[in-house]
Amino acid sequence: MIPVKEELIKEVIFKTSRSGGKGGQNVNKVSSKVELIFNVANASFLSEEEKTLLQERLLNRLDTEGNLHIVSQEDRxxxxxxxxxxxxxxxxxxxxxxxxxxxxxxxxxxGVIEKRLNNKSITSSKKENRKKPGLD
Incomplete structure (x- = not known):
């Protein structure tokens, strides 16, 4: 069960930095890029089973300490x-x-099996009719 936003905020760490992209002179002044760091192992709202499941499924997204990093810099x-x-x-x-x-x-x-077998026999007879007649 995923908790509400207020409980999530208590569990995560936010880091801000200057972001590239649009914004003109604002880009050089304001730290609008946000990086969210969430430690799966220390999450109080998750059970042990959920923690192990998350660590397995998010293995390629976790760093060496088991932190999940999510970055957003789309908005100003x-x-x-x-x-x-x-x-x-x-x-x-x-x-x-x-x-x-x-x-x-x-x-x-x-019915499906019969139809498939019927189609196979029709295809087989078509190909049989394409052969040159034998000289028996």
């Missing part, structure tokens, strides 16, 4: 970028914690 506003990183984090956590339903194998209907 630091506040909007902060909100974007939180949204990205919640989406990533919900997607990673989702358990797929087990697939139930179904039987192939007899």
């Amino acid at each position: 506003s630091q506040l909007l970028n902060k909100q974007r990183t939180l949204i990205k984090l919640t989406n990533l956590l919900t997607k990673s914690l989702q358990v797929q339903k087990k697939r139930k194998p179904t039987k192939i209907p007899k």
